[in-house]
Amino acid sequence: MSDYAASPVLADSGLPYDLPDFARISDDDFLPAYDLALPAHLAEVAAIANDPEPPTFANTIGALEASGRLLARANGIFFNLEGADSNPQRAQIAQELAVRLTEHHAAIAMNPALFARIEEVFARRDELALSEPQRRLTERKYRDAVRAGAALDEAGQAEMRAIAARLATLTTEFSQKLLDDTNASAVQVIDVADLDGLSAGEIAAARRAAEQAGVDGHLIALELPTSQSSVAKLTVPTVRTRVFQASIDRCARGNEHDTRAMILEIVGLRARRAQLLGYANHAEFVIAEETAPDPAAVADLLRDLGTAAMAASERELARLTQRHGAALRPEDVTFALAAEQRATADAPGAAAAGGVDEFEQYCELDAVLNDGVFAAAGALYGLAFTERPDLHGYHPDVRVWEVSDADGAGIGLFVGDFFARPSKRGGAWMNTVVDQSTQLETRPIVVNVLNLTKPEAGEPCLLSLDQLVTAFHEFGHAVHGLLSAVEFVSQSGTSVPRDFVEFPSQVNEMWALHPDVVTRYARHAETGAPAPAALLDAVRAAGDVDSAHSTIEYLAAAALDLAWHRLGVDEVPADVLAFEAQALADAGLASPLIPPRYRSSYFNHIFGGGYSSAYYSYIWSEILDAETEQWFLKSGGLQRELGLAFADAVLSRGDSVDPVAAHAGLLGQPATIEPLLRRRGLVAATE
Structure with a gap:
């Protein structure tokens, strides 16, 4: 048996889509896996750099793109775990890997023989009859090498290496300090009456947090942004102030977590x-x-x-x-x-329906997923989602779905990690364990991470309006990864410019309260009754307050x-x-x-x-998003032909084409800022 096959991290798991067998992987397996994967990648790169044949796209750019698969495997597993379920050992491994990986990639970028080959293919790109994806990949590989210091002199390269290694350590440590100080800044409340305004589920979660921390009363855990959802609900002003102050003081308190x-x-x-x-x-x-x-x-x-x-x-x-x-x-x-x-309560009867707060009672997690998020993706793109309880994630709360296209063919896995825990950093995000690539014959495994309050056993998980929109947003990233249909892995899915990557996820937010979607999932968690139309109108109106x-x-x-x-x-x-x-x-x-x-x-x-x-990329992307929302609405809304056109032009292409040009081609014109100004209620202020 090879060393690779003996590694639980690097070995073929034998599971569908090569989902990692997380049950077999321990934290002690990660560094030995990197000890194998890093030299293996360097050996592949050395073979490319020292190839006696003249450099071509295939033997240089294409070969470089296909290298490092063992390393990508290890990264896809470890860094998903490190962000979503950290512990002291994983934090220590992350610190070590931050430097090792930075030095590894610097060694590749600054390999003079390799850079000479990349530079030659880049210089000849106009005469090589490259496809658009091949040309974009060639230009990217060249720019990446230059930006990593390949064109600098020896002293410059040495300084670049030192800077990169130090930055890798600092940025990793920053995230870890923030997680530690966020946990340490949770606000203790002794008298349950001081939690007035929070739901029963939120109060129960605060009680569990205090029990886990070994303190009396309740602990209000902090969320990542300055504004805290608990502050929006707590009726006792002094408690609101304590939570707000804890939030804005994070990592600037002069303690060991100060950043x-x-x-x-x-x-x-x-x-x-x-x-x-x-x-x-x-x-x-x-x-x-x-x-x-x-x-x-x-x-x-x-x-x-x-x-x-x-x-x-x-x-x-x-x-x-x-x-x-x-x-x-x-x-x-x-x-x-x-x-x-x-x-x-702009719509008649909305107040009688319980007001906007009552809407949470109609947003139960499984209903939102199955009849909202997944149903919208089915209507637009022909996707179907089948939960696979036989497949397991990296934590007991993690769930796995197989994703199929309109013809019933499996295209990938969707992994959902929805509940908050002290080991998870704040916020919400999408990651990939495996990226799609026809060159590598890989199908995507995408992960959505949220931080919902986990309910008591037997109780429903209810989403606030903000959490509902976030769920649709992150799933927009997931669809971007799942529908990817590119040759080269570095052009897959969300591997687009940073100020474009939020665009597909922002577009997906529009379906959260769309009439053809919300009526499918918005059923009362206890009675099953559909949400009153007046309440839905009030929720839409409240979104602009x-x-x-x-x-x-x-x-x-x-x-x-x-x-x-x-x-x-x-x-x-x-x-x-x-x-x-x-x-x-x-x-x-x-x-x-x-x-x-x-x-x-x-x-x-x-x-x-x-x-x-x-x-800034969120607002830059929102210009495209606001224009695209109008395109969907004017053209018929939740329609398969519109979804497929959007998927064909944007979602499936990743960075294999110019994404902004692809968007302009879809709409028939470049995006303008006016729809964004109207959406945010800022038109009058600019006229």
Whole structure:
């Protein structure tokens, strides 16, 4: 038996779609697997670099693309686990791998013989009769090598390696510190009366959290963003304030989880790396690979939207102050806006139906999945989802579905990990365990991770409106991966520019409350009665209540990201919080009552994840999304022919074509910003 076959991580599992056999894999298996996979990849690369034949697309670019399958296998398993179900050993492994993987990829990128071959194919790309995917892959491999330092001199390459290794350590540690401080910042409440406003299920979850932590009373766990869903519900002002303060103080409390010194080091290192490669700053370095033309264009968009949103927020805050008094604090604004949502009753009879809060009773998880999320994908794309209880995920709560196309052929697996736990980082995301590729003959295994409150045994899991929309959003990413039909794995599914990747998932949000979808799943969790039409109308109307507030929260975070990463090497400040305040003021987005969605100290997207200089991508993608929503609605809505056209033009193509050009081809014109402004209620403010 080969060493690979003996590794539970690397061996063929024998399961459908080569789903990993998680039951056989222990944490002790990971480092030995990497000890095999990393040298194997280097040997494959060496064979390509030292090939005596002249470089061609097939023997250089194509061969490089097909290499490293054992490493991809290990990464697909470990990094899914590390984000969704961490523990001390996995955290330690992640720290070690952060450096090892960075050095590994640097060694490949800076292999002079390999780069010479890549450079030759790149230089001859016009005469090689390459297909569009082949040409795009060739250009990508060349740019990736250059951006990793392949064209630098020996001293420059040595410095690039050191920077990359240090950044890998820091960003991994940032995420781990944030998880630890988020758990440590949970708010203890002794008197259950102080939890008034929370549902019975949320109170029960807070009680379980306290029991697990070995403390009295209840623990209100924190969510990833600044705004907390509990703050929107808690009727006791002092408890709201405690939760809000715990949220905004995370990782800036002067304890062992404080991230501020790390932030300054990360920003300085990124600026120096950009400088080495000939860019003015990290934002220029990142956005050079995105669909946005440059950082100035991004800043202009944020400024224009910010001006409109701030004007709208002044009217919104004036209304709230008049209604609730002049002493409003940020947490009170969150509560007051949520109260307005709950009170919205534009349609006759909505109040009698129980108000917007009552809508949760009609959003039971399994009904939302089967009769909402999956049903919409079936209507649009012909997909069918069959739960496979014989297939097991990496945690007892994880569920697996087999996905089939309209002809009944299996195309991949969908893995759902829905419930919050202390070992899972906050937020919601999509990952892949296996990416689709016809070259490699692989079919996708995609994962959706949410952080829903796990109900008591025998009780239903009910989704709030925000959680409902999030479920549809993340499934949009999943569909992007499942419907991928490309040759090359690095062009598969969501492997598109960062400021395009959110577009398909944002489009999928439109089906959450669409009349042809919501009536399928919105049944009362206890009685099975369908949701009253008046209630559904009220829920749709309530969705626009906090538009200005939520827009400013987002724009402020995007402006912070851009401000940090437009700094040059000599411009890194000494005080994180002072810089943050000045950056928001300079962007025209400083509001004492509306803090950014993420403050710098817990902005994991940019200091722990892959969104540095790209947090703007959500709003950039939303321009395409708003236009596409109008295209769907004007053309007939939930129609198979529309879904298939969207899948053929965008979802199936990944990065094998220019995604923005593909979108413009679908709509017959480039997207414009007007539909987005109308959606967010900002048109009047810009006219």
